Amino acid sequence: MLRRFLPALVPTLLAIAAFCASLSDPYFMEIFIMVGLIGTVAVAWNLMAGFTGLVSLGHSLFFGIGAYTVAYGQVGFGLGPLATWPIAALLALASALFIGLLCFRYGLRGYFFSIATLAFSEVAFLLVSATLWLGRSDGMMLPSSPDALRYLQFDHKWPYGLIIVGFLALTLFISQAVLTARPGYYWRALRDNEGAAEALGVPAMRYKLLVFALSAVVTAIGGAIFANTFAFVDPRSTLGVELSIQLLVFGIIGGLGLLWGPLLGAALLIPAGELLRNYLGSGFHGVNIVAYALLLIVLALLLPQGLGGVLAARLRRRAPEKPAADAKALAMEAAQ
Amino acid sequence: MSTQQPLLAVTGLGKSFGGLKAVSDVSFEVMPGEIFGIIGPNGAGKTTLFNCLSGLLPLSSGAVHLDGRRIDGMRPHDICRLGLARTFQIVRPFQGMSVLENVKVAAFGRHPASADAEHHAHLALRRIGMDHLADLDAERLSVAEMRRLEIARAIATEPRLLLLDEMLAGLTATEAAALCDQIRRINAEGVTILMVEHSVPIISQLCGNAIVLNFGEMLASGTTRAVLADARVQEAYLGSAVS
Numbered sequence: 001m002l003r004r005f006l007p008a009l010v011p012t013l014l015a016i017a018a019f020c021a022s023l024s025d026p027y028f029m030e031i032f033i034m035v036g037l038i039g040t041v042a043v044a045w046n047l048m049a050g051f052t053g054l055v056s057l058g059h060s061l062f063f064g065i066g067a068y069t070v071a072y073g074q075v076g077f078g079l080g081p082l083a084t085w086p087i088a089a090l091l092a093l094a095s096a097l098f099i100g101l102l103c104f105r106y107g108l109r110g111y112f113f114s115i116a117t118l119a120f121s122e123v124a125f126l127l128v129s130a131t132l133w134l135g136r137s138d139g140m141m142l143p144s145s146p147d148a149l150r151y152l153q154f155d156h157k158w159p160y161g162l163i164i165v166g167f168l169a170l171t172l173f174i175s176q177a178v179l180t181a182r183p184g185y186y187w188r189a190l191r192d193n194e195g196a197a198e199a200l201g202v203p204a205m206r207y208k209l210l211v212f213a214l215s216a217v218v219t220a221i222g223g224a225i226f227a228n229t230f231a232f233v234d235p236r237s238t239l240g241v242e243l244s245i246q247l248l249v250f251g252i253i254g255g256l257g258l259l260w261g262p263l264l265g266a267a268l269l270i271p272a273g274e275l276l277r278n279y280l281g282s283g284f285h286g287v288n289i290v291a292y293a294l295l296l297i298v299l300a301l302l303l304p305q306g307l308g309g310v311l312a313a314r315l316r317r318r319a320p321e322k323p324a325a326d327a328k329a330l331a332m333e334a335a336q
Numbered sequence: 337m338s339t340q341q342p343l344l345a346v347t348g349l350g351k352s353f354g355g356l357k358a359v360s361d362v363s364f365e366v367m368p369g370e371i372f373g374i375i376g377p378n379g380a381g382k383t384t385l386f387n388c389l390s391g392l393l394p395l396s397s398g399a400v401h402l403d404g405r406r407i408d409g410m411r412p413h414d415i416c417r418l419g420l421a422r423t424f425q426i427v428r429p430f431q432g433m434s435v436l437e438n439v440k441v442a443a444f445g446r447h448p449a450s451a452d453a454e455h456h457a458h459l460a461l462r463r464i465g466m467d468h469l470a471d472l473d474a475e476r477l478s479v480a481e482m483r484r485l486e487i488a489r490a491i492a493t494e495p496r497l498l499l500l501d502e503m504l505a506g507l508t509a510t511e512a513a514a515l516c517d518q519i520r521r522i523n524a525e526g527v528t529i530l531m532v533e534h535s536v537p538i539i540s541q542l543c544g545n546a547i548v549l550n551f552g553e554m555l556a557s558g559t560t561r562a563v564l565a566d567a568r569v570q571e572a573y574l575g576s577a578v579s
């Protein structure tokens with residue numbers, strides 16, 4: 001049981017440690033919040049990309065659905081997170097099922113699936129950018145309310161950090177539970193060889209829709225948390241393709257084959273981007289972005305399996321000692 | 337003997353790719369418990385026929401009944417659930433999975449709980465004599481072992497009818513003989529078998545009945561002995577392919 005959930009437990013403990021360390025400084029807390037939030041969404045994205053072979057380039061759609069449901073729910077109807085988060089989850093579920101049915105029904109795979117998801121998110125981006133009651137491209141502020149707790153409005157950032165620790169832990173544990181049960185096996189089989197999987201009894205459509213729905217719902221909750229944390233949403237930061245690309249980059253750099261790979265990618269690259277901005281941002285305009293791009297290229301060349309892949313291989317190489325230890329434990333049990 | 341219902345009944349099955357008729361008007365019946373053979377030269381349409389039977393390709397014409405129930409037009413996973421399993425001529429285990437995990441994927445169909453599926457995956461591996469390789473990375477198996485893994489996966493779906501696509505080609509004589517024994521044993525345990533094979537000695541050893549395909553058409557059908565003795569078969573297939 002413990003070993004089964006180790007890949008969820010260890011990152012959760014590390015996240016709690018990072019959260020505690022960030023309590024001292026609001027700037028650190030802000031970075032922790034972005035790493036935890038986008039990292040968790042990247043984990044959800046990777047259930048599709050890394051484990052099922054469905055590389056979505058349109059996940060910002062679900063993030064945006066979450067963010068705008070919270071913003072418009074509060075501005076338009078005075079609804080708090082207790083109502084808006086579940087609505088966001090349902091809207092994301094419905095959109096994922098709709099897009100999934102359409103794509104899988106017509107057998108879209110590989111690049112074509114990626115392009116189709118990108119197209120849907122771009123359409124949403126353009127629609128929202130042109131819609132008056134959603135604030136167009138200027139975005140929407142969430143007004144502060146006297147009933148602060150009901151709208152999750154805090155004077156400090158750390159309570160949001162705490163919420164994100166919970167979001168991260170829940171996502172990791174649920175994902176790991178599903179990955180080590182039937183869906184996880186089916187997803188990996190579908191990723192590798194859909195025809196062979198189907199012939200062995202894997203209902204391809206149903207399980208591709210399942211992973212799409214799960215991934216979209218988690219992403220929408222991420223968007224909802226984003227809106228409550230920053231009290232502001234705009235198309236660019238919640239619906240733009242930049243966000244979808246970020247998930248892809250964190251996944252690839254961190255390692256697509258691992259539950260926690262994309263989280264590692266986020267934990268490495270978001271602070272690195274901040275550092276570069278702080279130290280190089282005052283120089284030539286854009287030099288920090290060039291440096292960030294160079295960093296990505298170097299990492300991609302050095303670590304084709306992702307950073308997580310290298311780490312996991314290290315751990316595995318040490319693993320052969322484990323069976324011996326197990327055997328010893330068994331022998332001791334038998335002796336008693 | 338009472339008239340028994342065939343386990344598999346194929347009637348007038350045809351499949352074309354664009355203008356190419358890969359299979360045309362093939363009809364035969366497989367009775368419960370037998371080992372039925374399909375012979376034919378390269379490109380005769382044997383694998384295409386299997387793809388049609390297992391639901392991976394839609395038929396162009398004809399019908400397929402499994403135990404009296406029409407299965408053509410069904411999704412492959414539904415056909416598998418009804419008890420028809422197949423192996424692939426080009427064996428390719430699921431990547432990044434151990435031998436056991438590969439078989440577990442198939443066992444999950446009838447055993448949704450992970451522990452149950454694992455137990456039944458071990459049983460399937462034991463039946464094919466490779467349980468000792470369970471924890472090995474599947475990509476590190478030899479060709480002969482991969483063929484057996486392919487069969488283990490198929491029987492882990494607990495089929496009534498097993499379709500084997502050239503499982504013996506390219507194996508050494510000892511490996512082939514061992515696999516033949518295992519196929520016989522699986523059959524004796526109650527699984528009906530439909531097998532594609534090039535080697536005439538193996539087909540005549542294992543199969544009571546057989547059909548011969550040539551350029552997608554059924555050249556002959558009947559008892560294996562009669563089929564092999566057929567003059568047209570001798571000419572079209574045996575004459576060119578064997579000698």
Ligand SMILES: Nc1ncnc2c1ncn2[C@@H]1O[C@H](COP(=O)(O)OP(=O)(O)OP(=O)(O)O)[C@@H](O)[C@H]1O
Nearest residue numbers: 353356358376377378379380381382383384385425
């Ligand atoms: N998906 C496909 N699209 C187009 N043509 C195909 C397709 N699959 C098979 N064919 C063609 O159909 C014919 C029959 O091929 P098939 O693979 O069924 O032969 P086979 O009897 O299994 O041969 P072998 O003994 O080499 O395995 C061939 O001419 C092949 O090129």
Ligand SMILES: [Mg+2]
Nearest residue numbers: 382383384425
């Ligand atoms: Mg073939």
